Amino acid sequence: MLRFTMKRGRGFLDTPLDPIPSPISDVARSVLRDFDQIADRVNDMAAGLSxxxxxxxxxxxxxxxxxxxxxxxxxxxxxxxxxxxxxxxxxxxxxxxxxxxxxxxxxxxxxxxxxxxxxxxxxxxxxxxxxxxxxxxxxxxxxxxxxxxxxxxxxxxxxxxxxxxxxxxxxxxxxxxxxxxxxxxxxxxxxxxxxxxxxxxxxxxxxxxxxxxxxxxxxxxxx
Amino acid sequence: MALPLPDSLPQTDRPIRRAMRRMRWFKQSFARQVEAISAASGVVYEIHNDRLAQVFIHWLRAFEAQKPKDPTARRAFTNFASGLMLQQLIRDVPLEVASVPVGSDASNPAFYWPEGYAYVAYCLNVRAAVLAQDFDEMLTLAPDLSDIRTWWSFKENVTQDPALAIAFLDLFSSENPNWSTPTLFYEQTAQLEGPSDTEQIA
Incomplete structure (x- = not known):
């Protein structure tokens, strides 16, 4: 369930970033990167891999x-x-x-x-x-x-x-x-x-x- | 106080000269030696394992760098290698004294410099064990070993130059010390010319 929620959340956030002014765009990309890493870890842990x-x-x-x-x-x-x-x-x-x-x-x-x-x-x-x-x-x-x-x-x-x-x-x-x-x-x-x-x-x-x-x-x- | 005997060294199925070149035996034998001295003197020591690991690595490199090819030099190299170990123990300081018994006699080397005493005891015991095992020889301890004035000189000199520990260990075991170039191993003892007494020591 947690894995599913993380995936859905990532899907919602995965919108085009170009219209956003550059500094904000950078922050948003950074947040997305962090979110991806967290999702990966949750995935690994939930599957018993980490x-x-x-x-x-x-x-x-x-x-x-x-x-x-x-x-x-x-x-x-x-x-x-x-x-x-x-x-x-x-x-x-x-x-x-x-x-x-x-x-x-x-x-x-x-x-x-x-x-x-x-x-x-x-x-x-x-x-x-x-x-x-x-x-x-x-x-x-x-x-x-x-x-x-x-x-x-x-x-x-x-x-x-x-x-x-x-x-x-x-x-x-x-x-x-x-x-x-x-x-x-x-x-x-x-x-x-x-x-x-x-x-x-x-x-x-x-x-x-x-x-x-x-x-x-x-x-x-x-x- | 007499030095603890070599039987405090742990059992090993390989010759001690080889066991010594394995970190597991080195750590175990050093800990046993410290334990034996602690039991005999009442001095409580703390062993820093990270520094002890450094001692081993540095010693091993120095050992490998000067290991002789000539088998007839093995006995002399046994003495030299134990001196290298004493030098490295004094350099990397793996022991710390947590407490000394109240009222202990500071004219006894074991209480005057407890860390140095433990290092010397360990190196002499390993030297004695290898000499007995490989050369069927008994180590002869020198009277200087229990002379507090020699220990004053020993501590003062090796604190300034740890390399002199190699020569002092020879002095303690009735060998001919090389005071001028103690860190160099000479395969032929004839190469070693020079004074053999303690006159050069400050």
Whole structure:
């Protein structure tokens, strides 16, 4: 019902803007853009495609599957999206986000796109780099609210939080596992600490698949 | 106060020299060391995990940059690498003292400089564990380690130049310190000429 109302509201507002004087027209366009974004998010959430997390959350069990494990199971993109959701909703509060949206459908799309890119034929680090780029490009994480942090120093911006959480998640998918879910969770938080310590490198390498692959390859077995 | 023994280091199924190059073991072993010192001294510490992660990354890069190809240099490099770790801990300051027991003896290094003491204990214990595991050697602690005057000099010098921590760790473990170029690893010990006592220390 909410989705329907949003769509109808958007239809009503979608009238020609040209007759309106320029500054007002700009404001109106901006309002429409915002309205479109809100409608998209409501659509995603209502369809169960994006989920809001709170830093007090994290009740669901954490997958212990690595990227290699996921590649070898049926409906890999769904398994990846679920594991990514559970991982990101733990990583983001640790890095300093109090709430935000994580989209499972966008994670699944990112996984499919990374596989279709053929990066996996090179090696698992190339696939991991492609995955990270796809997840960032597709906006898997949105609407983050930074929280007060226990650690001192400059708080991370929303953009940094998004990139570092995804980098930490990808490192975690690559890291060797030893024990059960508790170990997997501690490992993920260690990946977050490492991602933050590599903030400059992650930001610099994100646009270059080969450099990003080299960065992931250099640190995946140092977790 | 005697330094806590290496058995405070966590179990690992891989050699300690390799485990050390993994952040999960580094974090765990450092936390255990701090816990052991805290239990023995009553000093309460706070660990800053973000700074500890920086320590690890900086140390790992310095380690990889000077890792020798010659296998006969491994023992000397073990000492050097633990000195690099001490240098980085002093630079990035991952520990903060929350409280010290009332009436503690400030002439005891553990209370004079609790953070420095914890860093030194950790690096010596890791050095001792690797020497025992890989070279079947016991670390010989120097009498300077419990001399408060050496600690005055240690704190003053490394606060100005953390690189000197590498030489001080050698001094504490009865090795020949390189005071002039402590951050450079020399594969051949013969390359290391120079005074071996503490005369150059302020």
């Amino acid at each position: 989920r809001r997390f709170l830093d007090s959350g994290g009740g669901e069990s954490l997958s212990t599957a690595t990227l290699e494990d996921i590649e070898h199971i049926g409906h890999a993109e769904i398994a990846f999206a679920q594991a990514a959701y559970h991982g990101l909703t733990r990583a983001l509060p640790h890095l300093g986000a109090s709430e935000g949206l994580v989209s499972e459908v966008r994670s699944a799309e990112a996984y499919k796109a990374a596989i279709q890119s053929g990066a996996a034929e090179k090696d698992r680090f190339a696939l991991a780099a492609a995955l990270m780029q796809e997840m960032v490009d597709r906006g898997v994480i949105r609407d983050l609210l930074p929280a007060a942090r226990e650690e001192e120093g400059e708080p991370l911006t929303e953009e940094e939080l998004e990139k570092l959480a995804i980098f930490a998640l990808i490192l975690w998918f690559l890291a060797e596992r030893q024990d059960g879910p508790e170990d997997a969770e501690a490992l993920l938080l260690t990946c977050c600490d490492m991602a933050e310590a590599l903030k400059t490198e992650v930001t610099e390498c994100l646009g270059d698949a080969e450099r990003l692959r080299a960065l992931l390859s250099a640190y995946a077995d140092k977790i």
